[in-house]
Every structure is written in structure tokens, then in C-alpha cells.
Amino acid sequence: MVFSKYKEFVEDGDLVVAWIGRNKLLPLKIEDGQTFHNQYGAFPHSEMIGKRYGQQISSSAKQGFIYLLQPTPELWTLALPHRTQIVYTPDISIIFEKLRIVHGTRVIEAGTGSASMSHALSRTVGPSGKLYSYEYHASRYETALQEFRDHNMLDEVNGNTRLTHRDVCKDGFEIAESSLEVDAIFLDLPAPWEAIPHLIKHVNRNGSTRICCFSPCMEQIQRSATALQASGWCDIEMLEVSYKQWAARKTRVIRVDDSIERLKEVKRHRTEGFERRKERQRLEKELAESAENGEETTDSPISVPSEPPSKAPATTERNHKRIREGDEDYEWTDVARIDSNLKNHTSYLLFAVHLPSQLDNESESTE
Numbered sequence: 001m002v003f004s005k006y007k008e009f010v011e012d013g014d015l016v017v018a019w020i021g022r023n024k025l026l027p028l029k030i031e032d033g034q035t036f037h038n039q040y041g042a043f044p045h046s047e048m049i050g051k052r053y054g055q056q057i058s059s060s061a062k063q064g065f066i067y068l069l070q071p072t073p074e075l076w077t078l079a080l081p082h083r084t085q086i087v088y089t090p091d092i093s094i095i096f097e098k099l100r101i102v103h104g105t106r107v108i109e110a111g112t113g114s115a116s117m118s119h120a121l122s123r124t125v126g127p128s129g130k131l132y133s134y135e136y137h138a139s140r141y142e143t144a145l146q147e148f149r150d151h152n153m154l155d156e157v158n159g160n161t162r163l164t165h166r167d168v169c170k171d172g173f174e175i176a177e178s179s180l181e182v183d184a185i186f187l188d189l190p191a192p193w194e195a196i197p198h199l200i201k202h203v204n205r206n207g208s209t210r211i212c213c214f215s216p217c218m219e220q221i222q223r224s225a226t227a228l229q230a231s232g233w234c235d236i237e238m239l240e241v242s243y244k245q246w247a248a249r250k251t252r253v254i255r256v257d258d259s260i261e262r263l264k265e266v267k268r269h270r271t272e273g274f275e276r277r278k279e280r281q282r283l284e285k286e287l288a289e290s291a292e293n294g295e296e297t298t299d300s301p302i303s304v305p306s307e308p309p310s311k312a313p314a315t316t317e318r319n320h321k322r323i324r325e326g327d328e329d330y331e332w333t334d335v336a337r338i339d340s341n342l343k344n345h346t347s348y349l350l351f352a353v354h355l356p357s358q359l360d361n362e363s364e365s366t367e
């Protein structure tokens with residue numbers, strides 16, 4: 001898989017993740033002769049080739065810069081083209097821990113969607129594991145197929161991923177040429193409870209199989225839990241991941257005296273504004289009355305003053321300009337703040353385990 005190899009220098013043909021800003025990452029295919037443009041200028045690919053991964057790349061006019069990073073599933077999740085809602089890394093990590101996804105694990109995943117989860121699964125299960133991914137939406141399937149091909153993930157060319165175009169709720173998970181038995185299952189579907197009964201044919205005969213259903217609504221969780229119970233799954237539990245990232249920032253120190261001074265100033269401005277408005281209304285009324293009485297107003301008009309320019313503000317703050325964090329004209333102190341920009345799609349995570357002994361019970365009860 002292309003995302004599990006590391007190299008030092010950017011080469012022609014590499015897929016890179018371009019870091020554009022704190023919350024903006026983009027996938028970029030390096031092609032000699034092409035140029036990447038953004039608001040900070042032009043970045044010819046020819047100038048990227050040969051640079052060290054992670055090195056800062058300046059625009060031709062030196063007005064901005066980007067970084068080129070080697071794609072990992074975690075970076076891909078932040079940079080990928082969205083075709084659907086996706087699963088983010090905070091959820092993926094707890095799912096991997098609960099499903100015990102390691103090198104060699106065989107996993108079913110449905111649906112593929114934007115393949116955020118697929119990339120993480122394919123990288124972690126490695127060459128000795130296997131990912132069976134299912135998608136019923138034709139164009140999403142085609143796009144994911146091309147993406148998996150480009151990222152060297154497909155099992156037909158030494159990868160570990162098999163992508164199948166199938167409605168798993170209707171037609172189950174069978175694949176043509178081999179029997180399918182897995183250790184872990186991840187369902188990110190609108191109606192997982194319709195797919196659950198089909199899974200029993202594919203659980204591990206010699207060990208446990210773990211499942212996670214990822215659903216945004218409690219009603220979906222309830223229906224899936226009922227379906228899991230009916231199919232012999234046990235240890236059913238639900239989690240929700242709540243992720244907060246803390247950032248080191250500066251906050252302005254505002255003294256009581258400064259605040260009082262500022263409040264007084266606001267009050268003074270308000271009173272002055274009110275007086276000016278009253279005066280303008282009075283003059284407008286006078287003008288209207290003179291016009292009604294047919295009085296001549298051209299030579300000595302009663303001029304209605306427009307808003308006078310406000311007194312030159314003493315500070316940028318009074319000018320309503322943005323004060324830059326750390327501006328030396330102000331006093332600052334260091335604080336920790338929660339970063340509110342983090343993308344994490346909150347869903348409920350329903351987990352359950354299937355044990356081989358359950359299969360004996362099931363076959364006994366059907367005899």
C-alpha cells in the first residue's frame with residue numbers, strides 16, 4: 001500500500017498531502033510541468049521535485065508557502081475528497097482498539113463511502129491481513145476502485161483489499177471464488193440491522209469475531225442491538241467518542257481600571273451619538289416644515305449635518321480593528337484553549353462479540 005512506505009524526497013508521480021493551512025490539507029499528485037495555485041501564488045511542481053518531505057515550499061513570488069507531507073491514513077482522512085460523511089481518526093482509533101485490528105486481521109467493511117476507514121484498515125491489517133469492502137452506490141464504487149488501484153491497495157495487484165459492488169443488506173457478503181471468514185466487521189450503513197443476519201456465515205469458526213456498527217441515531221443503535229442479539233452476538237455495548245484538542249494560546253490581560261475606562265468611553269460615545277441623532281431629527285423636521293410653507297431654502301439652507309467623524313480613536317481596538325494575538329501594544333498571558341475547529345463526526349459506536357461456541361448453540365437449536 002502506498003501509504004505505508006516512507007521516503008525522504010519528493011519524486012515525480014508521488015501522491016502527497018499538501019499542508020495549506022492549519023485546517024486545510026489537499027491531496028496533490030506531483031507531475032512535472034503542472035502548477036498548483038492558491039491565494040498565495042503559484043507553486044510549480046518542478047520546484048517541489050527533489051525537495052525533502054516536510055520541507056517548506058515557497059510560492060514563486062515568495063508570498064506564501066505550503067508543506068508537502070507523505071500521505072498516511074490519518075492525513076488522508078483530513079485531505080480526502082468527500083463523497084459521503086466519513087469516520088475520523090478519534091473514532092477510528094477506539095474502533096481499532098475494540099475490534100482488535102492488528103497486522104493479519106481479516107475485516108469486512110460496509111459501505112466504503114469516501115474510504116477514510118478503508119485506508120486506515122488496509123494499512124493496519126498489512127500484507128498478512130485482508131480487507132473486504134462493500135459499496136452499493138455505482139459511482140462511489142467506481143471512484144473507490146480507482147482510488148484503491150492508484151494507492152496499490154487492491155488484492156488483484158499484491159494489495160490486501162477486495163472491493164465489491166453489492167447491496168449487503170439485500171444480497172449479503174458472499175464473494176465468488178472463496179469462502180469468507182473474518183475476525184472483525186465494521187458497518188457504517190443507514191440500516192445495519194438488515195445486514196447483520198447475513199454476517200453469521202462469515203464469522204470466525206475458530207475464534208471470536210468482533211463487530212462495530214457506527215450510527216448517528218439512537219434508534220438505529222437500538223435496532224442494530226436487537227438484530228445482534230437475535231443473531232447470537234454477546235457483550236453488546238455502546239460508546240461515544242468525545243474528542244477535545246487543546247491548544248496553547250495567548251489571551252489579553254485586561255485590567256479592571258482599563259475596563260472601567262473603556263465602559264465610560266462607550267457610554268460617552270453613546271450619549272454623544274444620541275444627542276447628534278436628536279439634533280439631526282430636529283433639523284430635518286424644521287426643513288420639512290419650511291418646505292411645506294413654501295419658504296425659500298436655497299441661499300441659506302438649514303443644513304442637516306451628517307454623522308461627524310468620530311474622534312480619532314486612540315487604539316486599534318476602538319477602531320474595531322482586529323488585534324493580532326501577541327500584539328506588543330497590549331499585555332498578554334499564556335492560556336490553554338479547546339480547539340473548536342476539529343472535524344469529528346459524532347456517532348454512536350455499538351460493539352459486540354461473536355464466539356465460536358455460539359455457533360454450536362445455533363446449530364443445536366436448529367437441529
Ligand SMILES: C[S@@+](CC[C@H](N)C(=O)[O-])C[C@H]1O[C@@H](n2cnc3c(N)ncnc32)[C@H](O)[C@@H]1O
Nearest residue numbers: 087111113114115116117136137167168169188
Ligand atoms: C457514511 S458512508 C461510509 C463512510 C466510510 N465509513 C468512510 O469512512 O469514508 C456509507 C456508505 O454506505 C453505502 N451503503 C449504504 N447502504 C448500503 C448497502 N446496503 N450496501 C452497500 N453499501 C451501502 C453508501 O452508499 C455510502 O457510501
